Amino acid sequence: xxxxxxxxxxxxxxxxxxxxxxxxxxxxxxxxxxxxxxxxxxxxxxxxxxxxxxxxxxxxxxxxxxxxxxxxxxxxxxxxxxxxxxxxxxxxxxxxxxxxxxxxxxxxxxxxxxxxxxxxxxxxxxxxxxxx
Amino acid sequence: xxxxxxxxxxxxxxxxxxxxxxxxxxxxxxxxxxxxxxxxxxxxxxxxxxxxxxxxxxxxxxxxxxxxxxxxxxxxxxxxxxxxxxxxxxxxxxxxxxxxxxxxxxxxxxxxxxxxxxxxxxxxxxxxxxxx
Amino acid sequence: xxxxxxxxxxxxxxxxxxxxxxxxxxxxxxxxxxxxxxxxxxxxxxxxxxxxxxxxxxxxxxxxxxxxxxxxxxxxxxxxxxxxxxxxxxxxxxxxxxxxxxxxxxxxxxxxxxxxxxxxxxxxxxxxxxxx
Numbered sequence: 001x002x003x004x005x006x007x008x009x010x011x012x013x014x015x016x017x018x019x020x021x022x023x024x025x026x027x028x029x030x031x032x033x034x035x036x037x038x039x040x041x042x043x044x045x046x047x048x049x050x051x052x053x054x055x056x057x058x059x060x061x062x063x064x065x066x067x068x069x070x071x072x073x074x075x076x077x078x079x080x081x082x083x084x085x086x087x088x089x090x091x092x093x094x095x096x097x098x099x100x101x102x103x104x105x106x107x108x109x110x111x112x113x114x115x116x117x118x119x120x121x122x123x124x125x126x127x128x129x130x131x132x
Numbered sequence: 133x134x135x136x137x138x139x140x141x142x143x144x145x146x147x148x149x150x151x152x153x154x155x156x157x158x159x160x161x162x163x164x165x166x167x168x169x170x171x172x173x174x175x176x177x178x179x180x181x182x183x184x185x186x187x188x189x190x191x192x193x194x195x196x197x198x199x200x201x202x203x204x205x206x207x208x209x210x211x212x213x214x215x216x217x218x219x220x221x222x223x224x225x226x227x228x229x230x231x232x233x234x235x236x237x238x239x240x241x242x243x244x245x246x247x248x249x250x251x252x253x254x255x256x257x258x259x260x261x262x263x264x
Numbered sequence: 265x266x267x268x269x270x271x272x273x274x275x276x277x278x279x280x281x282x283x284x285x286x287x288x289x290x291x292x293x294x295x296x297x298x299x300x301x302x303x304x305x306x307x308x309x310x311x312x313x314x315x316x317x318x319x320x321x322x323x324x325x326x327x328x329x330x331x332x333x334x335x336x337x338x339x340x341x342x343x344x345x346x347x348x349x350x351x352x353x354x355x356x357x358x359x360x361x362x363x364x365x366x367x368x369x370x371x372x373x374x375x376x377x378x379x380x381x382x383x384x385x386x387x388x389x390x391x392x393x394x395x396x
Contacts, residue, residue, distance in 0.1 A: 001297075001396065002362060002364055002369070033133075034262075035169060035260065035262060037299060037360060037362070039360070039361075039362060040371075041369075041370065041371025041372075041374060042371050042373075042374075043313070043314045043315040043321070043371070043373045043374055048221040048224075049175070049221075049225050050175045050217055050220060050221050051175040051217060054209060054210075054211075056207075056208040056209040056210070056214075057175070057209050057214065057217050059208055059209075060207045060208055060209050060214040060217065060218065061214075061217060061218050061221055063207075063208075064201060064205060064207075064214070064215075064218045065218070067205070068200060068201070068332060069328060069332070073328060073331070075320075075324045075327075075328075076320040076323055076324055076327075077318060077320040077321050077323075077324050078318075078320070079318075082320075082321065082324040082325075082328070083328075085314055085315060085321050085324065085325060086324065086325050086328045086329070088314060089312040089313075089314050089325055089355055090222055090354055090355070091221055091222070092224060092356060092359075093313050093359075093374075094359065094360055095224075095225075095226065096169060096171070096226055096228075096360075097171075098134060098169070098171060098258060098260050100134055105134070105173075105258070106173065107172075107173025107174050107175070107256075108173075109174075109175045110173060110174075110175055110225075124371075126362060126369070128299065128362050128396070130262055130298075130299060130394055130396060132133070132260070132262060165265075166394075167301060167392065167394060180353040181307070181353075181357050182307050182349055182352060182353050183307040183349060186341060186342075186343075188339075188340040188341040188342070188346075189307070189341050189346065189349050191340055191341075192339045192340055192341050192346040192349065192350065193346075193349060193350050193353055195339075195340075196333060196337060196339075196346070196347075196350050197350070199337070200332060200333070222354055223353060223354070224356060227356075227357075227358065228301060228303070228358055228360075229303075230266060230301070230303060230390060230392050232266055237266070237305075237390070238305065239304075239305025239306050239307070239388070240305075241306075241307045242305060242306075242307055242357075262394055264265065264392070264394060
């Protein structure tokens, strides 16, 4: 089983919460216990787990990443999106979340975010579940 | 099976080795071969695998992360811990280690560290094992 | 089943694509569907998934990482390779890739790279597969 989600991003840098979309997939599989893998098949986007209560947190993450890895910095790649590739490798392109009682098990403040670093674009997210 | 470990941290930034605690859980499960997932259910902490022989290594990692992501940098999040959220996404909130012969299989110098970025706090670490 | 690959690096910083080596292992196992874990048992190297079409992308990633984490920065670790340990924790020491129809399933531009941060050296990569 491999499930695919489609996401449209609207800005050059944008974190979009996909927790509910992943939870829905887990529910449909009826798997009680296991691990859910969420994988981004792109090289200028990433995926991360962070706070989903106060939106200023993910705004600060985006702001600071753009300081740490500037959009322009004498890169050699001619497409002009090297900073997005670098951020993708720093943040990573997959996360895993435990499944307990047919539900994703998060810490109190955790949600899953697709990290757009070279938008706007149409993006895919792949999901696979391994039973315990 | 989901196991939970409790850790108390004592400083704002602190890496605490938890290798032996995870190894003990693996032994108790009697699983011969598989993968052990270690997951931090927090958004201002992380988890990493790095050298556990010379403590100066993890001190250097902490020092440099605090340079790359300053504690104060015109963040908008009002709780004053944005740098911790950013470091959490850079380091990541889970790692996996292979299990062979009912033992975690590490490289020579590797150990697992809980990364506190907003302490002191009481933290949890969740562990799940998938049999091969 | 744990498979080991040996890689020789030739520069202090070097990303070496290992996609085909991992694909070959997957084929030989004859596993149709599952997850392939690729784990680096070193603390001064890492592993990442990024673009394998235009080599300037991985050159830019290496260049920028060396700016973000300088080789020399008043580190306390006496071996002179603290920057490599720090990069290892930022990039991470494992990735996972889905297996579908006995083949690694990548996005269009994705490949797997061993990230040497303290070469030249002889490195190992460990591979384990979990069936779905």
